[in-house]
Amino acid sequence: xxxxxxxxxxxxxxxxxxxxxxxxxxxxxxxxxxxxxxxxxxxxxxxxxxxxxxxxxxxxxxxxxxxxxxxxxxxxxxxxxxxxxxxxxxxxxxxxxxxxxxxxxxxxxxxxxxxxxxxxxxxxxxxxxxxxxxxxxxxxxxxxxxxxxxxxxxxxxxxxxxxxxxxxxxxxxxxxxxxxxxxxxxxxxxxxxxxxxxxxxxxxxxxxxxxxxxxxxxxxxxxxxxxxxxxxxxxxxxxxxxxxxxxxxxxxxxxxxxxxxxxxxxxxxxxxxxxxxxxxxxxxxxxxxxxxxxxxxxxxxxxxxxxxxxxxx
Numbered sequence: 001x002x003x004x005x006x007x008x009x010x011x012x013x014x015x016x017x018x019x020x021x022x023x024x025x026x027x028x029x030x031x032x033x034x035x036x037x038x039x040x041x042x043x044x045x046x047x048x049x050x051x052x053x054x055x056x057x058x059x060x061x062x063x064x065x066x067x068x069x070x071x072x073x074x075x076x077x078x079x080x081x082x083x084x085x086x087x088x089x090x091x092x093x094x095x096x097x098x099x100x101x102x103x104x105x106x107x108x109x110x111x112x113x114x115x116x117x118x119x120x121x122x123x124x125x126x127x128x129x130x131x132x133x134x135x136x137x138x139x140x141x142x143x144x145x146x147x148x149x150x151x152x153x154x155x156x157x158x159x160x161x162x163x164x165x166x167x168x169x170x171x172x173x174x175x176x177x178x179x180x181x182x183x184x185x186x187x188x189x190x191x192x193x194x195x196x197x198x199x200x201x202x203x204x205x206x207x208x209x210x211x212x213x214x215x216x217x218x219x220x221x222x223x224x225x226x227x228x229x230x231x232x233x234x235x236x237x238x239x240x241x242x243x244x245x246x247x248x249x250x251x252x253x254x255x256x257x258x259x260x261x262x263x264x265x266x267x268x269x270x271x272x273x274x275x276x277x278x279x280x281x282x283x284x285x286x287x288x289x290x291x292x293x294x295x296x297x298x299x300x301x302x303x304x305x306x307x308x309x310x311x312x313x
Contacts, residue, residue: 003031006308007065009098009106011041011084011143012166012277013219014058016065016307018072021313028124028306028313029307031072035219036061037273040094041084041144045167045281050088055097062101069102078312080304082114084144111160115140115147117307119155122215122300124310135212137292140303141165141220141284143277147199148206159205161198165220165274165281167196172280181261188257191280195287196255203291214294217303219274220281225299226269227252234269240301246289249297253282 001020008015017070018032020310038057044050085091086108109117118140126132135140135156140147143166149158172191173183191274202208226234228244256264256279264275274281289297 001029003072003074004309004312004313005069005072005077006060006305006312007077007079007102008305008308009040009058009079009081009085011044011082011145011164011218012039012273013037013143013301014040014061014065015223015274015305016068017309018031018069018074018260019309021309023313025311028309032068033305034068036064037271038226039143039166039273040128041166043170044084044088044144045170048088049090050084050094055094058094059097059101062098066102076312077102077104078308079104080105080107080114080117080308082142082144082304086110087144100121111145111147112158114160114304115149115158117311118147118217118304119151119158119307120310121303121306121308122217123151124306125302132298133212135211136213136215137206137208137294138215139221139285139288140217141217141281143167143200148202148208148282150206150208150211158204159202161202163195163284165277165284168280168284169277173276179261181259183279188283191283192287195284196291197289199287208288208292211292212295214289214292214297214298216285216299219271220278221285221297222301223270223274223278224249224252224282225284231269236301238286239299242299243296244299245296246286246294249282249286249289253279253286255282256282 006017020029029166038236042054122138132150138149213268225239
């Protein structure tokens with residue numbers, strides 16, 4: 001066993017996994033897994049820069065994570081940064097801050113690398129499950145981008161497109177500096193058109209419709225599963241490998257896009273940082289399911305973070 005630490009810093013959240021990994025058996029035993037919403041990508045789509053307050057929120061969590069990594073005595077650490085920091089003009093400021101706090105330089109990876117890690121993390125433990133047909137389509141709906149990966153035991157094709165839940169919310173659902181509560185039909189229609197255009201781009205590279213099992217990752221998908229199950233609290237064990245039908249996803253998406261901030265915030269399994277962006281994330285998921293004709297999505301709590309941990313091990 002090798003004790004490793006992995007940090008995934010995305011557009012909306014920053015997550016930590018400290019685990020014991022055994023490459024020989026394919027076993028990854030969690031010691032600490034946590035997520036904090038920092039909204040690093042706040043305003044990036046509009047300004048092209050990481051906001052000072054977003055950087056400070058992120059650095060504060062990095063300091064907290066540094067203490068946890070030290071406490072567990074992890075032998076190796078890898079810090080991966082995704083869409084927001086890849087796009088920002090002032091990303092060097094972010095890189096320097098992380099290096100000072102954690103002693104490692106964040107790897108601002110490409111969308112294709114992001115997709116590879118997501119696929120490994122999501123599918124490594126699905127091996128041998130005969131009821132899940134291959135090839136898999138792994139879809140990781142992040143804050144700034146969504147990754148599409150088709151593969152069997154290994155990746156066959158991958159593509160990252162800019163339709164994350166934060167980016168879609170800021171681009172289509174914000175008016176006069178605030179999220180519309182609820183959005184107008186024309187706002188939803190414009191967002192849907194944007195998503196469909198991005199799916200066209202993804203299909204230029206990835207044979208989406210060849211997939212036989214859709215595996216959905218990240219907070220938008222797991223939150224939809226929690227709502228579908230009417231969980232009294234967010235329960236990772238109940239969510240991991242749950243299945244949600246396309247009709248249920250359509251029903252939940254419709255409600256999220258019609259609801260007010262207060263109604264969404266009252267959902268017991270809803271993370272406060274997702275209240276304003278969950279409608280856009282759910283619409284991305286629904287659009288993908290409709291595009292490929294998927295009857296259901298298999299929801300995974302294991303994703304890019306687990307893939308990063310395996311890459312270290």
